[in-house]
Amino acid sequence: MEKLLQNKVCIITGAAQGIGKAIVERFAEDGAIVYAFDRQLGAMDEWTKLISEKFETKIVPMYCDITDGLIVKDALRSIYKQEGHIDVLVNNAGVVFNRRIGMIMREETELMFRVNVIAMLELIQLVSRFMARIKGGAIVNIASVTGVLGSPGQVAYSATKGAVITLTKSAAKELAMQGIRVNAVAPGVVKTERFLELYETAGEKIDERIKKIALGRLGEPRDVANACAFLASDRAAYISGQVLSVDGCASI
Template identity: 80%
Template structure:
């Protein structure tokens, strides 16, 4: 069977759990060499090894706080030195604080912008420099349906994801001449560890939310990973600057 990402050198951030973990597994299953970035790599050690063995590829955990520019730069430089190329970057790492308007806290908002926007921008900048040397590359940013549809209790968070959508479209235009495509995936509600927290803190009724999803179910991390694998691959070679909703046709 054809493997979509055979031999591609891919960096995935926020890889330790949730959607990021599913992207690592999907990419490894597609034959990619995966560098799995997270600030907490201890939890990755066991499954990363099993994953690499199962799919006959390499999956390398990288301990990195993406808000630390020096750490990120040095990690990307050493990957490029080792592999001679960087083909794919998936900006998945993100933080969320759910607060109703009157409860928004500045420190939390600043942290969300640092992780969800500024670090993403810097990673795009850095990875693009390496990708440009081979005149090819694909960047996939994880946005959110909240940026498109809005979501009560997520005003600050949705603003960070709106910024991700804007930077994706502009970066796609700027980097196209260097053979680099930039797209985003905008998930709806995905069943991860985060999902439980969201519903506990905002008091949302899950049945009501599912009622607003035309396909009648929550998303799985694998649904998002499948979209990322497609956008990262040559199958999407004429697709750039796009925001692909993976939300079961939601109307939050």
């Protein structure tokens, strides 16, 4: 079976759990050399070793606080020195606080923008310099359907994901001359650990949420990972500046 990402050096942020973990696994399955960034380094050691052995590829867990520019710069330099090229960046790391208007806290909003937008922009700035040296690369940003449609109770979070979408489109236009493609994936409701925790806390019924999804089920982290693998691969060589919704036909 063809491996979409054979020998491509890929960086995935927020890799320790949920969607990030699924992306690491899917990329490894597709033959990628994966550098898995997260602040929870210990949480990745065991399963990254198992996945690496299963798919006979290289997965390197790396501690990285993406809001610390110096740490990020050192990490990228180290990877480039080790591998000689960086082919793919998946900007998955993110923070969410659900607050209705009137309950929004400035500190939470600032943190969401710092992680979801500013850190992403800085990563793109840094990694694009390395990609430009090989005259190519693919960047995939994780947005959200909330950034497309808006969502009550998620005003500030939706604003950050709207920023991710416009950032993606602008970066795609600017980096195209260097052969670098930039796209976004906009997940709908995905059954991650974090999602289940939020719903239990809010006391909402998941069945009611599923009724709004045309395909009749919650998304799985693997669904998002599949979209990322496609956009990162050469099969998407003429696709840039796009936002791919992975939401079970809930946003149209």
